[in-house]
Amino acid sequence: MPEVSMTVNGRLVHSVVEGRTMLVDFLRETLGLTGTHVGCDTTQCGACVVHVNGLAMKSCTMLALQCGGSVVTTIEGLAAFGAPLHPMQAAFRQHHALQCGYCTSGMVMMGLDIVRRLGEPDEATIREELKGNICRCTGYHNIVKAIAAGARAMAAQHK
Amino acid sequence: MRDFVYHRPASLDEARRLALEEGAMLLAGGQTLLRDMRQGRHSPASLVDITSVVPSRIELHDGAITIGAGATHAEVARSVVLRERLPVLADLVGHIGDPAVRHRGTLGGALATNEPAGDYPAACIALGTTVRTTKREVAATEFFVGHCRTVLEPGEIIIDVTFPLARQSAYVKFLNPASRYAMVGVFAAVAQDGSPRIAVTGARAGGAFRWREAETALRAAFVAERLRDVHLSPEGLVEDLFADARYRGHLSEVLACRAVALATGPSRGALVLSHGSQFGPGGRQQLI
Numbered sequence: 001m002p003e004v005s006m007t008v009n010g011r012l013v014h015s016v017v018e019g020r021t022m023l024v025d026f027l028r029e030t031l032g033l034t035g036t037h038v039g040c041d042t043t044q045c046g047a048c049v050v051h052v053n054g055l056a057m058k059s060c061t062m063l064a065l066q067c068g069g070s071v072v073t074t075i076e077g078l079a080a081f082g083a084p085l086h087p088m089q090a091a092f093r094q095h096h097a098l099q100c101g102y103c104t105s106g107m108v109m110m111g112l113d114i115v116r117r118l119g120e121p122d123e124a125t126i127r128e129e130l131k132g133n134i135c136r137c138t139g140y141h142n143i144v145k146a147i148a149a150g151a152r153a154m155a156a157q158h159k
Numbered sequence: 160m161r162d163f164v165y166h167r168p169a170s171l172d173e174a175r176r177l178a179l180e181e182g183a184m185l186l187a188g189g190q191t192l193l194r195d196m197r198q199g200r201h202s203p204a205s206l207v208d209i210t211s212v213v214p215s216r217i218e219l220h221d222g223a224i225t226i227g228a229g230a231t232h233a234e235v236a237r238s239v240v241l242r243e244r245l246p247v248l249a250d251l252v253g254h255i256g257d258p259a260v261r262h263r264g265t266l267g268g269a270l271a272t273n274e275p276a277g278d279y280p281a282a283c284i285a286l287g288t289t290v291r292t293t294k295r296e297v298a299a300t301e302f303f304v305g306h307c308r309t310v311l312e313p314g315e316i317i318i319d320v321t322f323p324l325a326r327q328s329a330y331v332k333f334l335n336p337a338s339r340y341a342m343v344g345v346f347a348a349v350a351q352d353g354s355p356r357i358a359v360t361g362a363r364a365g366g367a368f369r370w371r372e373a374e375t376a377l378r379a380a381f382v383a384e385r386l387r388d389v390h391l392s393p394e395g396l397v398e399d400l401f402a403d404a405r406y407r408g409h410l411s412e413v414l415a416c417r418a419v420a421l422a423t424g425p426s427r428g429a430l431v432l433s434h435g436s437q438f439g440p441g442g443r444q445q446l447i
Binding site for chain 1: 160161162163164165167186189190193194197198205206208210233256257258259260262263338339
């Protein structure tokens, strides 16, 4: 069976995988990083969004082998266990941007990607940017508020 | 999903050789292929990952822009050259899928897949694009040959695609509320020689097509009013849960008018209409 190496949340990992192993299954089953979820399996819902080489991608629609040599960040990589939450995570908590929580890790990872690309976008832009992240509980209002607040907090941090 | 062998060739020649093996398929960004494989639509014996052997550069030359087949949608959408010289294409590509899909999906992959509601095929047909492969150069009008099919032969790989600059151009699509693919999309353009080109996507199962009756009507003057008496027959149009054939025909007519009006107006680009918000040149748009 083929082997793959990549850096996940700052740690170099090396493992044997099948050709068909998706990145999300590699993260969850092989590495035990179960914060990244599988919602739809049809590349629509965004519960599986992680960052690959700094860009938000859907880990259910990438082979683990395609990520050989890549740098992957998952929700677990944003703040160390016991350390203060990342400002985007803190904003999601403060604004109660979740109900069941299933979509949350994908929303946070996409929120960070939105901030990386667009800084502090307006509400309409955030809604458009969330086209590929589906939430079945909240109606999005608090998620949009949280991403805007997270963006502000991150900008303030860099000042 | 059945297991397969994964290859990441180091050269185009090696990729062509591997792609000719029994049961091999080419893998670019994989945003359609991997999804379809999970749903059992394809069961290749091997996947040949060509992302590192096809070019992704975007270059302006002699009144045309050539884009490497490996350029991701995100790269095309933010290209400075495209934003300045062919903003409609950057806009159109900036509304394919969603941001995560655009980080991975590529021009070559989108063309080779030829999804029936794809945005790129409409742009290629309307702009008179040329597709260069490892074997030949093909006009877009001959490249797409039916539902998810192209003229590509086994082992043939798209290298780059050349888009002639248009005098005027715009793209308007109306989203399917569930899939967020175009229910119908219409690309309207006036080529450098002055001829009008109208391409429609999403309306026929066979994929994007040139709407010649609309082009004929626009020959005298490229204004939306010229399309008032042009109708798209519902025969052969897609029917599904969301829209019957008559609705899709009517939507094609309305969007063609909107696209021509946008192409001749002050803010050209792509306009996305849906049941909720509208996005286009200048941000949110009022749905008329």
